[in-house]
Amino acid sequence: MRLPNAVYQTVASHAALFDDVKQAQQAAxxxxxxxxxxxxxxxxxxxxxxxxxxxxxxxxxxxxxxVDLKAxxxxxxxxxxxxxxxxxxxxxxxxxxxLELGASP
Numbered sequence: 001m002r003l004p005n006a007v008y009q010t011v012a013s014h015a016a017l018f019d020d021v022k023q024a025q026q027a028a029x030x031x032x033x034x035x036x037x038x039x040x041x042x043x044x045x046x047x048x049x050x051x052x053x054x055x056x057x058x059x060x061x062x063x064x065x066x067v068d069l070k071a072x073x074x075x076x077x078x079x080x081x082x083x084x085x086x087x088x089x090x091x092x093x094x095x096x097x098x099l100e101l102g103a104s105p
Contacts, residue, residue: 018067026063 018024033048034040046056 023063023067027067030060030063
């Protein structure tokens with residue numbers, strides 16, 4: 001099976017997480033589909049994979065059931081987002097009142 005360049009690079013970076021090269025290839029394809037879908041939902045990922053969405057969804061379910069990751073990890077974005085309206089929320093007013101009274105949050 002010939003893999004696209006981006007998927008091949010992803011396979012190389014994920015090979016350490018999986019016991020089997022085939023699983024690493026499947027994981028790379030799923031990850032690329034997830035990035036294209038911009039969603040963690042299996043149905044959205046299945047639509048981005050090549051082939052029929054229904055069979056891709058079943059393939060995702062089987063893959064997630066049989067893989068055993070060697071490490072647990074969380075992918076997150078630490079970018080700070082400006083929230084000028086945050087001081088106007090009820091929660092902020094409650095927390096400000098509590099802090100003024102000397103209560104710990």
